Amino acid sequence: MKTSSRSVVDPFIVMDVMEAARMAEENGRHIIHMEVGQPGTPAPLVARQALTDAMQDQAMGYTVALGLPALREKIAGLYKRWYDVTIDPARVVVTAGSSGAFVLAFTTLFDTGARVGLGEPGYPSYKQILSALDLMPVGLQTSAENRLQPVADDLVDQNLQGLICASPANPSGTMLDKPALKTLIKACHDKDISFISDEIYHGIQYEGRAVSALEISDDVYVVNSFSKYFSMTGWRVGWMIVPPDHVRTIERLAQNMFICASHASQIVALAAMDSIEELEENLLVYSTNRQLMLDGLPKAGFNSFAPPDGAFYIYADVSSLTNDSRAFAAEILEKAGVAVTPGLDFDSKRGATTLRFSYARATTDIVEGLKRLQAFMDTRG
Numbered sequence: 001m002k003t004s005s006r007s008v009v010d011p012f013i014v015m016d017v018m019e020a021a022r023m024a025e026e027n028g029r030h031i032i033h034m035e036v037g038q039p040g041t042p043a044p045l046v047a048r049q050a051l052t053d054a055m056q057d058q059a060m061g062y063t064v065a066l067g068l069p070a071l072r073e074k075i076a077g078l079y080k081r082w083y084d085v086t087i088d089p090a091r092v093v094v095t096a097g098s099s100g101a102f103v104l105a106f107t108t109l110f111d112t113g114a115r116v117g118l119g120e121p122g123y124p125s126y127k128q129i130l131s132a133l134d135l136m137p138v139g140l141q142t143s144a145e146n147r148l149q150p151v152a153d154d155l156v157d158q159n160l161q162g163l164i165c166a167s168p169a170n171p172s173g174t175m176l177d178k179p180a181l182k183t184l185i186k187a188c189h190d191k192d193i194s195f196i197s198d199e200i201y202h203g204i205q206y207e208g209r210a211v212s213a214l215e216i217s218d219d220v221y222v223v224n225s226f227s228k229y230f231s232m233t234g235w236r237v238g239w240m241i242v243p244p245d246h247v248r249t250i251e252r253l254a255q256n257m258f259i260c261a262s263h264a265s266q267i268v269a270l271a272a273m274d275s276i277e278e279l280e281e282n283l284l285v286y287s288t289n290r291q292l293m294l295d296g297l298p299k300a301g302f303n304s305f306a307p308p309d310g311a312f313y314i315y316a317d318v319s320s321l322t323n324d325s326r327a328f329a330a331e332i333l334e335k336a337g338v339a340v341t342p343g344l345d346f347d348s349k350r351g352a353t354t355l356r357f358s359y360a361r362a363t364t365d366i367v368e369g370l371k372r373l374q375a376f377m378d379t380r381g
Contacts, residue, residue, distance in 0.1 A: 032369035035339035040361035044275030067094025116162035121346035152187035166198035173308020203229030205310035237265040289359035296370035319353035336376035
């Protein structure tokens with residue numbers, strides 16, 4: 001049986017690293033996980049309890065395609081609390097994770113062959129989802145001077161129909177401040193480029209706060225998720241905010257593509273939004289881990305990186321150590337027992353000389369991981 005050309009997408013290398021780490025653990029090794037962008041904490045306790053209670057007397061059937069009304073209202077309230085922006089809950093679409101949101105956004109906004117820009121380094125699945133939808137991802141090589149974020153000049157002569165931007169970014173953790181984001185959105189509006197703001201790491205920031213695109217314009221798509229700040233990766237529930245005249249189009253697509261996001265996950269998400277104290281405790285762990293990484297990675301020989309403003313990653317230039325980041329990551333896993341992600345996932349041109357380190361796990365893991373990395377680099381010479 002034949003497969004379509006649309007199905008030919010690159011692997012998500014971090015998932016391959018996770019599998020290699022799992023196999024090592026299956027063989028009895030203890031692996032420190034710095035490869036995956038996943039909190040080491042579960043969903044908040046009261047959120048899990050809310051699901052336990054709901055399962056006693058609810059069938060967990062379909063919800064309406066746009067999501068539980070109470071959850072949509074709660075999400076709209078988050079924008080008032082975090083950004084002092086008033087959002088009509090009717091514009092909130094609950095999705096099957098941010099991945100489901102990207103499928104809906106790209107399908108709604110772009111016709112076959114449309115050119116959609118994305119900063120490199122950047123989240124690899126943008127590119128693969130676009131390709132699977134017969135759209136053309138256009139990598140924009142960002143610069144260290146711009147803290148690895150796209151800027152208006154990067155749009156010149158690119159003939160783009162769309163741009164996706166993440167702040168805080170994966171893998172760099174860098175953020176755009178409000179003037180920079182405003183300039184970028186204006187450049188997109190001037191060129192009739194649809195702007196999609198990936199805000200999945202909002203809530204996880206250290207010096208200053210992340211700025212939402214909705215503070216600048218209503219004529220944007222904003223994508224977010226319960227995976228990161230709310231510590232709900234495996235529950236697969238996210239959301240997006242869209243312009244009012246796009247809601248019905250999105251609803252029709254969601255009805256047919258997904259029916260709805262998981263009812264059980266929506267119940268957990270609704271309760272998680274009131275778990276502020278527990279979630280802020282998680283943030284304190286990330287902050288502690290970040291400082292450990294900023295201090296410990298240079299001691300291990302990884303000293304070329306920009307301190308992250310948010311998220312929970314360090315993206316290091318290792319060009320002085322290797323020109324094959326995949327082989328280097330495999331060597332680190334084999335000899336140090338630490339799983340890290342090669343930059344090939346994030347940057348098609350420069351990824352062979354970069355590594356991403358995640359510090360989302362428990363602090364004890366970060367301390368042990370840094371100890372192992374230093375010992376490995378000492379023996380490597």
